[in-house]
Amino acid sequence: MTYWSFVEHFSKVANDRMPWLDVDAAAFFMTLHRAFELIVYDIRGELDQRLTPAGLRVLIVLSSAGQLTLLRVAELTGMSRAAASALLKRLEAEKLVTRTPAENDGRSILIEATTEGKQLMETVYRDYNARESLWFSRLEPGEAEVIKTALSRLASSVSGARRRN
The missing domain is CATH 1.10.287 (Helix Hairpins)
Structure with a gap:
């Protein structure tokens, strides 16, 4: 077996x-x-120990979306607020993100990838995506779209079920 x-x-x-x-x-x-x-x-x-998978996800989101609140970072990465908060503290200590108070709301904090964070994300993601491309190339044309569509349908049905409960 x-x-x-x-x-x-x-x-x-x-x-x-x-x-x-x-x-x-x-x-x-x-x-x-x-x-x-x-x-x-x-x-x-x-x-290669340069960045955790969660850290890479956060930096991809922040590099793509710009400044975000903790709640939006958590939502867009699929993390809990507690996990996102702990990770962001570590990324801030490593000078990969900054936290600044929102100008229009004294309670909100905006998180942004630093230049170093963006550069690290690009370097790491280039290698990561090369490996993704290798796996992706093993699918027949059209298979990836069928899989992506089916998984999206499953995920949206789970999200809908959670919202109803």
């Missing part, structure tokens, strides 16, 4: 041991998770 063949093995065994299990859904998400972990682990190797 291998890392990949385990999903098939699990599907066969689970049918007998867990009759309540939606085996197709379990196998789909197990495969999705395993593929994601494998690819992300490989791509993260390109970060």
Whole structure:
């Protein structure tokens, strides 16, 4: 049994041991998770300890969107406010971001990538994206769009479900 063949093995065994299990859904998400972990682990190797994956996400967002509040950084990176706040403190200590009070609101703080932060993001993301491109090139034309569309539909349905609850 291998890392990949385990999903098939699990599907066969689970049918007998867990009759309540939606085996197709379990196998789909197990495969999705395993593929994601494998690819992300490989791509993260390109970060080479220069920046954490979360730090890279924050710097990409700030470099693209400009000054943002903590709440917007958290929303656009998919992080909790607490996690974003802790990470931003570390990035500020490393002089990769700055925090400044908003002029029109005494309580809000605006966060912005520094020149050093933008330069580091570009250097790291260039290598990171080269690895992304390698993985992307393994798909047939059109497959990436089908996957992206399906995952977007799944993600938006989860977001809608969370908002309703």
